[in-house]
Amino acid sequence: MATTTKSGEAFDRAQFESVMRRRLFYTPSFEIYGGVSGLYDYGPPGCSLQANVIDLWRKHFVLEEDMLEVDCTMLTPEEVLKTSGHVDKFADWMCKDPKTGEIFRADHLVEEVLESRLKGDKEARGQKVTEEKEDPKKKKKKVKEIKAIKLEDAVVQEYGEILAKIDNYDGPELGQLMVKYDIKNPATGGDLLPPVAFNLMFQTSIGPSSNLPGYLRPETAQGQFLTFQKLLEFNQGQMPFASASIGKSFRNEISPRSGLLRVREFLMAEIEHFVDPAGGKKHPRFDDVKHVKLELLNREVQLSGKTTVESTAIGDAVEKGIVDNETLGYFLARIQLFLLKIGVDATKIRFRQHMANEMAHYAADCWDAELLTSYGWIECVGCADRSAYDLTVHMNKTGAPLLVRERRAEPLRVEEWQVDIDKKKFGPKFKKDAKTVEAAIEALTQDVREKLSLDLNNEGKITVDVAGVGEGKVELGKELVNIEKRTRVENTREYTPNVIEPSFGIGRILYSLMEQNYWVRPGDEEGARGVLSFPPVVAPTKVLLVPLSSHADFGPLVSRLSLKLRKMGISSRVDDSSASIGKRYSRNDELGTPLGITVDFESVQNQTFTLRDRDSTRQVRASEEEIFAAVKKLCDGDETWADVEKRLPKFEGQQLES
């Protein structure tokens, strides 16, 4: 997809990627062994950028909101993921070419083949074929060649309808489509086997005896749910509260492409905010953010086939019911504030609501923060309402009380029909079936109990259905049971919290951040050079220290400045190579270093230094104290370069940029 850079020219992805690799922001893993698709390493600047973004995330969410951070294991026993639904449902459909051994993701294949036929049809009809937008969800093109073959009008319409709901088909349905529309291996024309489910989790076995199958977690969330009870206790029983976790998760993609956007091992930062479902999921700090405007693309707009977003204050969006509740709205706003803080382009963020059929199996509602890149709009943060799904299934499975018990302000009085059993007589009468009969009685609804109480009064006995005992019916007389209407007083309320889950794909955010902040400075004598305009707070290195030359007087001064910056907690690097000052600056612009301090002869004489701004390449000159104060304020985000230029005298030393 054609996007433009900060400086307005067309973004050139090939050039950008070459810079990223050359400067070691990220590189394919195991490259000298031929690489493994979907696995990437971060080099020094990428690593530092990642650490800074994580640090800011921790401050913005965990510290700011007193969240309870946990670090759970990635290795997860199968039973847990069976309960959560991942063993059965976390899968894609794939089909295999039995001759070549190639494997295709079924939905992608059907989509691509039908699209290519539609394109061929247009060509045959002499219509203009528009450049196809690249979609990160799709693989490298499997259909290499578009054949100009005209289709019948009815077929064109059918294809259109199928493509519109391509995400809705399950495996057997995709298989039927493949048969009906004669979809084969595009390269060889060979037949494909019917789609089979491929679970996307990496499987392994824990311990020596292979009797404990396990997986690498597909999300950090499950570990947080399992710890809920301990966390609630740690929080002294107070609700609502949130847990948070930063760590790697894994997804065994069938055939990953699109660089950092679709990988098999990725860093996530996930929050699980536990909230009482009663009372509309209010959030105590919602007022702080209700004025924040978001670009919202809701479900209705998408259903009508449009992608027009509407800029809406989150307060209004919640009031109008576009966003379901305050807690969800609070986090959408906080997510946007975080993204802006790390340097995401404000004009390239939108929030898209999931369609009913694209939500994960556990989600009740979901909005994605999407960032615009050359791959299109990329889901970078999901914000799902998982309702009580996870806590409920784990509680049902294990019996652990994953719920909140709170004292009611006013005791609850419940009028209800109660059945008393005379246990002394019950056992001897029903023997081994006694428990089954008791359970059947316990399970009787209030309506049935009321009716039975009449029977008992009128006939002195009742008949209860008990599957598996006798003829399936059991007769009980007054000597065995008694049914009465009584008032039960509940002093404690029990509920399973709902979960609002903001889930950050850190790798995708980093990629978008790098792409959105990359631009090319028009050539000077060194040629055109890339610039990464990261805000100081996330920039891998904050300050470049540049001695004018290798003159012996500069070394001690540079060491002193370097030490001082380290004491201030500001990362710096010295470039004392023999390259020109201009060249040294420009190769650090490419690493995103926002500030540069030059040490020259005047510095030696009077302890003044020049400070350079990466984006404008403009400089100021001032005393050591003033320069360091400016560096600190710029790095803390308390001042902008414009502020600094207002205070400190401009410097235009010709020698510095030559």
Added chain:
Amino acid sequence: MATTTKSGEAFDRAQFESVMRRRLFYTPSFEIYGGVSGLYDYGPPGCSLQANVIDLWRKHFVLEEDMLEVDCTMLTPEEVLKTSGHVDKFADWMCKDPKTGEIFRADHLVEEVLESRLKGDKEARGQKVTEEKEDPKKKKKKVKEIKAIKLEDAVVQEYGEILAKIDNYDGPELGQLMVKYDIKNPATGGDLLPPVAFNLMFQTSIGPSSNLPGYLRPETAQGQFLTFQKLLEFNQGQMPFASASIGKSFRNEISPRSGLLRVREFLMAEIEHFVDPAGGKKHPRFDDVKHVKLELLNREVQLSGKTTVESTAIGDAVEKGIVDNETLGYFLARIQLFLLKIGVDATKIRFRQHMANEMAHYAADCWDAELLTSYGWIECVGCADRSAYDLTVHMNKTGAPLLVRERRAEPLRVEEWQVDIDKKKFGPKFKKDAKTVEAAIEALTQDVREKLSLDLNNEGKITVDVAGVGEGKVELGKELVNIEKRTRVENTREYTPNVIEPSFGIGRILYSLMEQNYWVRPGDEEGARGVLSFPPVVAPTKVLLVPLSSHADFGPLVSRLSLKLRKMGISSRVDDSSASIGKRYSRNDELGTPLGITVDFESVQNQTFTLRDRDSTRQVRASEEEIFAAVKKLCDGDETWADVEKRLPKFEGQQLES
């Protein structure tokens, strides 16, 4: 093992572990599913402690020494670990009881059975049986019952000799010992199958077609080695340099015990320092640390059966050859400085050299930093000289140039015998064998070449051994080869760097840190309470804010202080519960919070506050400005509590600790 706490009383592990779990420093993973041995989660304080230790590690090593940090994937294709030797050698020997399905680690079983027999022998002889020291390498006792049976003197001696070298036996040898000494399942007396190798890596398969077997990495090192060439280039070709990586690694222990000390998934921080093997592996900053005294336990002392350590300045140790070289010595000293900075007890650190037979397959020399805990001396940091092993094997396998090329200051002139081949005639004469014959000639040593040159002069032909061609010998005349002594000039030097690897087991360090800093404050009205005396720099929370009561005047003041601390980057927590001040302080002492600020009525009137020290429970009172300055200095490690007490007036408000 009996250890004493900071305050001098005997350390009570059961009590300590109960505090750790109750306060969520760490807890068994998947506990509501029954748990999985060897997997632990960190809760909020453990997580925060871990993040602070990692942050300090990054500052102490990566930033301080300009290391190149990388973040490589955990998923690793089999081929890489085949080359590194892990697929073949990273294994323990296990044997199975075919009846019960139980699995034993063979060396541990032999060791334990023989030890228990020796104990039984002592009992039978009426000798005193000393309390056995617990060893974290050992599993929970398999031998439940010691039988008082006297052994023959010769047998006692044999057992002793076997136990002394128990780490030296391979699987078949352990199997022979088991047969010879009739070692069976201690619980049932059942026969065991012979030991088989069990690889300790978790296996999985990458991608859908199961054709790419992979493992979870057993160390972060391999990813760093594979990136060597790119890192060298990033470092503008300059040597020496170090890469560093922080991340999880995995080890599928046969049957893990000992809590956090032997786990299946663990955080490592590893440095790979690449150094030119020529010139004695000097280190440019060695002088900075040469005065640092370490407690060294070297190989010779251990061989003599002793464990007496000698306090030695690292400069002397390198000079005397106890520690092999400056670079290894530099890192040992830096490791100790790091451990002291995070709060490890200076009297509970030693450095132990590995015995030749206990080193990993890749190591040329290795020293462990061991920390004393109730489990004995625990290896927490390994510092190995991996020589050129890894870079060499990966280069040989892939052909990638994992080496350094540097221009020689003086060109190297080498006199050598060179063999010229007339290729035009060679091909037609030998046909398909031509390459084989050429290779055999290339491989001739200088000595052989010299002798052959005489043959060629004297007889006009030479005979060369070429396996697989003709009769295994080939005759070559002057028309085919020429042998001459010439001078070759080398302008470039090529070498494979050696690697010094400081490798930190973060989980073990955290455990030791927690154990060594735990003590119990004698009871007051609240009863005895645990205290964790972490230094402020690693403490999970730095400051506890305590309003005297729920009086409405205190709230805004507490919020203001809290915001101010956050701005300063100092983590704080408010405890405004209704518990007494004393109780609120003591439950935060248990979390290791070093400082407390009380907000009382005087604070409201005149903006003065009391500051409390966790360890002494003493307090000072001063103005807001003075209190915050003290907090900052204490947290930065620039002042101690004693310094603060000298400056600021002591406070003894009776109400505060009641």
